[in-house]
Amino acid sequence: MYRHLYRLFRSGLAELTIAAFLLGCGSAGAAVLNIGFVDALTGTGAVYGLPQFEAVTLAVEKVNSAGGVQVGNTRYTLKLIHYDNKSDATESVSAVRKLLDLDDVQFILGFASTPATTPVAQSFAREKGILLVGNAAGQAITTQGAKNVFRARAPNSYVGSPLGKWLYKQGPKSLAVIGDLTNAGFSDEYLLLKQAYTALGGKIVAEETFHSADRDMYTQLTKTKAPSFDALFAIGNAEQVAFVYRQANELGYKGKIYSVSAGTAAQFLKVATPEQMKNGTEIYLVAFDPNILGEKGKQFAADFQKRFNHAPDATTANAYDMFWVLMDGLKRAGTTDWKKVADAIRDAGVPKEALLPYSPLNGKLFDSNGQGFAPIGAFDWKDGNWVFREFLPGDPEGFSKFLSQQVKQK
Numbered sequence: 487m488y489r490h491l492y493r494l495f496r497s498g499l500a501e502l503t504i505a506a507f508l509l510g511c512g513s514a515g516a517a518v519l520n521i522g523f524v525d526a527l528t529g530t531g532a533v534y535g536l537p538q539f540e541a542v543t544l545a546v547e548k549v550n551s552a553g554g555v556q557v558g559n560t561r562y563t564l565k566l567i568h569y570d571n572k573s574d575a576t577e578s579v580s581a582v583r584k585l586l587d588l589d590d591v592q593f594i595l596g597f598a599s600t601p602a603t604t605p606v607a608q609s610f611a612r613e614k615g616i617l618l619v620g621n622a623a624g625q626a627i628t629t630q631g632a633k634n635v636f637r638a639r640a641p642n643s644y645v646g647s648p649l650g651k652w653l654y655k656q657g658p659k660s661l662a663v664i665g666d667l668t669n670a671g672f673s674d675e676y677l678l679l680k681q682a683y684t685a686l687g688g689k690i691v692a693e694e695t696f697h698s699a700d701r702d703m704y705t706q707l708t709k710t711k712a713p714s715f716d717a718l719f720a721i722g723n724a725e726q727v728a729f730v731y732r733q734a735n736e737l738g739y740k741g742k743i744y745s746v747s748a749g750t751a752a753q754f755l756k757v758a759t760p761e762q763m764k765n766g767t768e769i770y771l772v773a774f775d776p777n778i779l780g781e782k783g784k785q786f787a788a789d790f791q792k793r794f795n796h797a798p799d800a801t802t803a804n805a806y807d808m809f810w811v812l813m814d815g816l817k818r819a820g821t822t823d824w825k826k827v828a829d830a831i832r833d834a835g836v837p838k839e840a841l842l843p844y845s846p847l848n849g850k851l852f853d854s855n856g857q858g859f860a861p862i863g864a865f866d867w868k869d870g871n872w873v874f875r876e877f878l879p880g881d882p883e884g885f886s887k888f889l890s891q892q893v894k895q896k
Contacts, residue, residue, distance in 0.1 A: 600624035631893045653679070658744075692713055692715065718741065719743075721746040730743070731762050743765055790802070814839075845860070857889055863877055
């Protein structure tokens with residue numbers, strides 16, 4: 487047995503695979519259910535992908551330590567098979583093919599990056615399995631007409647119109663914008679934000695673009711200094727937006743900065759100082775924040791801290807909740823047949839283990855497009871942390887109809 491364990495460690499399988507093996511030793515012929523995970527575990531996207539992997543790892547270990555998951559008349563131990571897509575579309579497609587064709591996997595979690603997720607979602611309707619998307623925010627992920635693709639986290643574009651209206655009401659009547667405007671997840675949101683903001687009379691006086699691996703924003707920020715504006719708006723990955731805060735301050739800008747990045751305080755403070763962050767407000771779909779998620783969120787935070795020796799990140803809950811969507815679907819279906827599990831997921835409400843406060847439509851977590859909705863939150867920078875201010879009004883029903891129209895246009 488110990489030689490076998492040694493080979494498992496050398497092969498690079500997740501620790502929870504070892505746990506699954508040990509559980510299986512207790513009863514001959516114990517059933518094992520393979521679950522796939524694909525995400526950025528290295529590179530610039532790892533800031534989102536690794537927290538998702540840790541969250542799913544924690545959930546799998548929780549299920550296995552309790553004896554597995556009961557599906558119909560069979561109790562399964564879970565085995566997590568994971569691949570690093572490095573936020574790359576080709577790597578992502580290749581990893582999914584391995585899981586489906588070689589690893590006997592029907593259920594695939596992960597996917598924090600829009601560019602690495604969209605090509606998978608575009609073709610997944612033809613696959614014999616279920617795709618459960620975590621943090622990836624591109625609108626097109628759930629406008630493919632696929633009945634086997636689900637995402638509880640709303641796309642960034644859901645935030646766009648409410649955020650545009652909210653920003654105008656906050657006072658700034660002109661914005662200088664700097665962001666990853668070539669990334670569909672961010673550009674979808676910004677387009678609707680711009681439409682709503684300018685419809686009320688607001689003006690966009692500058693638009694500058696950076697890319698997901700950039701760290702030098704001085705050129706773009708210098709260009710925004712010429713026109714007069716009331717506030718700076720930054721949108722992109724956490725590290726890049728943090729550099730905007732830092733470098734805008736270094737160039738002498740002391741005004742208000744609004745941002746969309748889903749970055750935690752710890753992620754920002756790796757780049758910027760508390761002083762450089764003091765005028766910041768971050769807006770995102772409410773992700774993991776134990777201060778607003780109640781006792782269940784606090785317990786999860788404690789368990790996560792104990793297991794990984796660091797606090798959960800803002801997007802940790804996205805993949806964690808999708809894991810419990812899968813567990814709930816398996817139990818409801820009473821089988822591992824992926825088609826029946828997909829049917830069960832479409833008809834189900836919010837799993838009791840889910841952390842985020844979703845807005846069900848007709849009692850169901852997912853709409854006809856496989857899309858769920860969580861509220862939008864505004865967080866101000868205070869005393870070295872993001873502190874919840876308020877929820878922004880959203881329109882799940884109206885946006886669901888909008889998504890359906892995008893499907894019909896294909």
